[in-house]
Amino acid sequence: MTIIKAEQIMLNEPAHARKAHDERFAMGSAFMNGSYCGLHEAGVPIVDMGFMHADAAYDVVSVSKGQFFRLEDHLERFEKSCEKFLLINPYSREQTADILTNLVKLAGTQEAYVWWCVTRGMMPADRADLESYQPAFYAFVIPYLYIANDEQRTRGLDVMISKNYIRIPPSSVDPTAKNLHWMDMKLSMIEAVMGQKDWSVLTDADGNLAEAPGANIFLIKDGELYTPDSGCLEGITRKTTLELAREAGIPIHVEPVITSQLLEADEAFITSTAGGIMPINSVDGVVLGDTDGPGEITTALHNRYWEKRWGGWLATTVDYDTSVNL
Template sequence: MNGLSPLSVQEIMASDPAHMPMERAPEWMEGAAYVIDRFVPLDEAAVPITDLGLVRADAVYDVVSVSRGQFFRLADHQARFARSCDRMELSNPFAQAEEAALLNELVARTGLKDAYVWWAVTRGANLPHPSDRLHAERFQNRFYAFVIPYVFIKDDADRQAGIHLHVSKDYIRIPANAIDPRAKNFCSLDLNMSLMEAGAAGAGWSVLTDGNNVLTEAPGSNIFVVRENRIMTPELGCLEGITRLTTLELCAEIGLSIEVGTVTVDDLVTADEAFLTSSAGGILPVSIVNDQPICQGSGPVSTRIHNLYWEKRWAGWHGTPVDYEAVS
């Protein structure tokens, strides 16, 4: 294992033959989508303008990644998506096996070996009588999905240097008793606005608290703090990230003691190391918090987990091979 610095994952994806896409018609290689009831090239995908997913952010979604031609923890993502639907009284028109086949077909149509796979169920069109809105079962919920080349929140150089993280002062994460963050949903203006605040402060990403100095999560990612041989991550106010779950498994495997509980801003600014976790890029080391360095580049624990994450994935851990012949 490379213990010195994070693997250059993007460079490997761009150069290793195991990551080369399958040959496909050019209109599909840019991306593929499924819109309500049909497959279309990404370029042709459009959402009906009155869909309540668009008009009222009334929708849940999930994202699973594919690398080296394998879905990572597909069943875990599908199970989380089913919980998101239940929590928001949305009904998925597809059963789990149909959904898996549909996502597989989308990836197969693009031929991509490294892909970002997004899917959602929206409330659907509004109903003619406002009083119908009192009844979830009267809506015709809709399914949308797309596949594009794999997305990294930050690039190889940023993961090696560690990013500058800004703890938002202007925004807090929507409280769990307003919108349950365990349901992966469309309401993300708190997260998005905090990114612009971080940009204005000269930082590279943001993290939000609950308003009482307790960390919750970051845009598109969960947060971990490392202190001596202990690793901490927030228990509440955040999505149950699949990369977070994976990181907890990796920490147990390498013998780090784990604390899932209350993590404060003070824990973060005085940490030995910190990192974010996301399906969009895996482990993202942090080297600066609010203008103060916490470690030099990617810390040793962050680097170890970063590299294990990719090495194990590429060796097939929690993987489901994409069936590239499944293009109908």
């Protein structure tokens, strides 16, 4: 079995093609605190605390073949992230879904990366007056974005377990609330790229695997699937992968996983909305399973993920034909 060339399909097949859209939305669409605009027109006030202090919660959902995937799950996770950070979304769940749908329609993207956030807004005159904070809502849609393109997923990613950085501790920033504290992940990525690797993986302070920048980590040993139980975002693609594995009768272990387990794994992969299931080829130079390229179970899960999505699994279909009231 070989890895489905999902990117090629998205770019070339008529059922995935971008719909007609106003030139203003050529780069993408945005919704900035109450109004829609082209992506190139979108700007965040420089004194917004989301920008200044990463004082925000966000989420990302994808659209493929004109269908949102697990939109309700993303909206629910977003609500929980806001609650955990004591942030109030000025829009209801239904209004949020409408805004995201309108952005997809404006951009005409049947393959879309849909990002939104709530920040604590601008610094009020009296910081202690918690009632005076006015949360801000920003969102944008761009054509679908891949962490790992077809070429990388076909050969498998070469990853490095970060030597210089650990994932920020959950008691500092709760990783189950999707947040903008990315510096540990960003610097570990730079470390990986400087080491000629594609991606990094971070551990916690005790050496347990946590997650990768923008992605959850999985490994397969003796036909069984392992993923960390804590220290990471409860990724929607992670949840999906666990469901696919269960369907395929693969035994699952959601529990602490140490680095040596990853180095000795038969297969491994990372998961994200921005790319689905992305096979790993090597870890710290060790080729997993002694064979180059994605493993069999990973390939099967990868392909099943896209086949099921394109078959309408947990989908919310976008109606591109009705116009958006700007």
